[in-house]
Amino acid sequence: MRIEILHIAGCPHTAGAGQRVHEALSDAALDGVEVAFTLVSSSADAARASFSGSPTILIDGIDAFPSGTRTAELACRVYPTPAGLSGLPTVAQIVEVLERLTHGKTQATAAP
Template sequence: MRVEILHIDECPNWMEAGTRVEAALTELGRVDVEVTYRLLTDSVQAAAVPFAGSPTFLLDGVDAFPSDGRTSDLACRVYRIDTGFAGVPSVAQLVEAIQNHA
């Protein structure tokens, strides 16, 4: 499995995204999975990938949290979590997404 986090420089949530993905992978015993990051700097780059705002989590090139929100705008993404909305999904949500993908 490949995990890639698409992000923009202006959105600080990509750092927490990496921390949470690592925690989810550790919880699943998937220490063999490398997490990579791709900085998107313009709308052309964003349009070329399944980007739905920063951060977007790709599992083998597929959005882990699919929505109709694909965009070429360099914007932050919002996730629904148990307590409302946040800039990153919870570790539990990432665990579930990884399990469902595998």
């Protein structure tokens, strides 16, 4: 598993995204997973990537929180959370995605 955080320059949520992802990885017992940060610096970069605003959290190249909205604009992103819209998903939301993905891979591996 590889996690990539796509962000724009000056995004106030980039560091928080990294902290929450690392905390979620620890909570999900997935220590040692690589987390990379990728600066999206142009509309062309955004159009090439699976970018849905900053920060976008990709797990193995797929948006962890797909909204159906990609953008080529260097823009911020909001996430629906139990407390309302936020610039970041909660740690619990990230853990849920990680567990769903790792559970699915375990089942796919175990299938005949």
